[in-house]
Amino acid sequence: MITLEAVHKSFDGKAILRGLTLQAARGESLVIIGGSGTGKSVTLKCILGLIAPDAGRILVDGQDVRSARDRDAFLARFGMLFQGAALFDSLPVWQNVAFRLLRGTLKRPKEEAREIALRKLRRVGLSADIAELFPSQLSGGMQKRVGLARAIAADPEIIFFDEPTTGLDPIMAGVINDLIREIVREMGATAVTITHDMSSVRAIADRVAMLHDGQIRWCGPVSEIDSAADPYLRQFVSGSATGPIETLR
Amino acid sequence: MSRRLAMRALARLGRATGRAVAALGRVTLFSARALSHIVRPPFYPREIASALLNIGYLSLPVVGLTAFFTGAALALQIYAGGARFSAQAVVPQIVAIGMVRELGPVLVGLMVAARVTASLAAEIATMKVTEQIDALVTLSTHPMKYLSAPRVLAGLLTVPVLVAVGDIIGIFGGWLVATRALGFNPATYLANTIAFLQTADIVSSLVKGAAFGLIATVMGCYFGMHSGRGAQGVGAATKGSVVAAAVLILAANFLLTQAFFAA
Incomplete structure (x- = not known):
C-alpha cells in the first residue's frame, strides 16, 4: 500500500503540493487526474524519491520512503512509464527494455536478459525485429510501448504511468490504455496513473483521485465520476471552460 | 548621493562574489562526488570504453590539426622575431618549449572544451529535459556513476595523451616549416629540440593535460545535470559549460605554470 500523509512541496516559493493525503491499496489501479501544473508528476516523483517533499510522510507498505536503507532494492519494486517514454537514445530497444536486468541487483546473463526483453516486447505487441533499432527510429506509439515493456521488465509490484497517452492518436491511445489495464x-501490480485524458481514466482506473490546488479535491470509484456532485470534478470531466476551475483565455 | 551609489555598487559586488563563491563550491562538491564514484563500484565498463573513444580517440583529428598549424605558425613567428636580434637559430628550442609547456596543453584543453564539454553538456541536458535522468534513477542506476564518472575518468586519462600527441605534432609542424621554408637542417633541428627539453617540461605538460581534462569533463557534466527546461535550458547549459571550462582552463594553466616554473 502507498500512503501519502500531508505532503507539502514548493518550488521557488510556489506551493505545488499543499498537504496532499492519499492512499493506493495493494493491487489497485488508482488514477490521479487534474489540470496541468497541479502537481501530479511531482506526486509520483516524491513517492519515488526523485524529489524530496518539504513536509509530510510517504509510506510504501508502512515504510517511510526516505528511510529505505537499500535504495536499489526499494526502487526495484517500481516500474515507471514516463510521459515521453524517456528511452535512452544511445541504447538499442532491447537494451532499453532489459536495462535493469543488465546491471545492479537484478543483473542476469546477457542472453537471458535479452530473452526477457523480447518476451516483454511481444507482450506489448512489438516484434523482435525492432529489438536492435534505436529509439529515434521508432514512432511515438512504439516508443510508448517500449517504455511500457521497460516498466514491466523486472515484474515490479508497483507501476507508475505518467500521462501514458499524451501525444498519441486516439486509436493508439486506446491500445495503450488496454495494454496497461491487461x-x-x-x-x-499496484498501479498509479496520472493523466488528464478521461478515456484513459475510464479504461484504467479502479479508483480516481482529483488533484486541485495541491490537495485531493475528490476521491472515489471510477463508476462514480459522472454522478459526483463536486463542481470541480464535474467541470474537469465535462471539459467545460466555465466553472470553479480558473482558465486562462 | 554618491555615498549611496557607492554602497549600492558595493552591495552588488558582494552579491556577485557570494554567488560566484557558492557556484565554485557547488562545482567543487560535484567534482569530488564524480571522482569518488570513479573508484567505488559498481563500474560500467561499456560506458567507460565509450567515453574513452568519444573523448580521446575521436578528438585526435581536431587536436592534431590545431597543434600542427600552431607549431608551423610558431616557427615562422620565432624566425621572424628572432631575426630582429640575429637569433633565428633558436627556432627549434622556442617551438619545443612553447608547444610543450604552454601551447600544446592550452590549445588541446580549449579544443576539448569546445568539442567535448559542449557535447557532454548538450547530451546530458537533453537527457535531463526528456526525463532520461529520472528514468535512470527509477531503474536503480545512479546518474553520477553511470553518466559523469565514466566521462570524467576518460577526460583524466585521455587528455594527457592528447596533449602528448599535440606536443609531438606541433613540434613536427615547426620542424616541417623550419626545414622546408627556413633552411634548417632536419637532423640538427630535432637534436636541438630533444636536447633542450627537460623532464619537468614534459611532466608539466601532462599534468596540465590531466587537469584540463578534469575541468572540461566536469564542466560538461555539471552544466548538463543542472540545466534548465526546454531547448533554451539545453542551449544555456551548453554555452555556460564551454565558457566556464575555457576560463577555468586558462586560470588553471596560470596556476600550474606558476607552480611548476615560478622561481
Missing part, C-alpha cells in the same frame, strides 16, 4: 491485472 498488464496490471495479470501482474496483480
